[in-house]
Amino acid sequence: MYVTAQRVRRRTASGINAFLHDAPNLNQVDWEEFDRGEVEIGELLRQHAAVPPGGNSVLSFLDVIGPGELTVQQLAGLPETQTTQPTEHGCAWHLAELTARYSWCGGDRQRPALDEELRELVEAVTALIRATDRQPLEIVRTLSSDGLVFELAPGSVERLRARHGDDWRAPRVRLPTLQLDQWRSQGAARLDDQVIKVLTGLTDEELVAEGGVKTTTRSD
DSSP states (O other): OEEEEEEEEETTEEEEEEEEEOOTTOSSOOHHHHHTTOSOOOOEEEEEESSOSSSOEEEEEEEEEOSSOOOHHHHHTHHHHOOSOOOSSEEEEEOSSOEEEEEESOSOOOHHHHHHHHHHHHHHHHHHHHHTTSOOEEEEEEEETTEEEEEEOHHHHHHHHHHHOTTOOOOOEEEEGGGHHHHHHHOHHHHHHHHHHHHHOOOHHHHHHTTOEEEEEEEO
């Protein structure tokens, strides 16, 4: 598997984007070949994008490659095992089961700040790996003559009640028919993001840890 976390910036927006690929034939790697695009990273399995991908400036990144399924336990020791003095461009290291590299823009940052940055990138890839072990939360969209209703599937309600507390009640979001055209003009993905936050009460990072969200549509 290959997983990467990148701190990116686009204008005033910044954050960490993470991507997980199956990389079935990738174990150890020559990073120069990797950067030339000569290495097949396989299918994209899961992603979390704090900033929409494409056209972003990459401020720092962490790449991790391992045989088979990467685990949270394998990733846990990465910050501590990176003990060599960073160079201007970054560092790479090999463990028993993992190959990893960490790089940043510029060479004038102090070691404590670089170590903290590495820990945050490790947290991002760890959240993505942990999410692969969980089924996504399910949101049901019901279309009728009166409009569109969004609600959580029963199993997802129970999962979130266990997280939020017994007093938590699952909300429903109703979009009247007259607003459907406006919804479509705004973009379904944009509205779905807003609805997901209302229904789940979770941040983007918490949603990743829960396995993400899938949406099913049905008609009355």
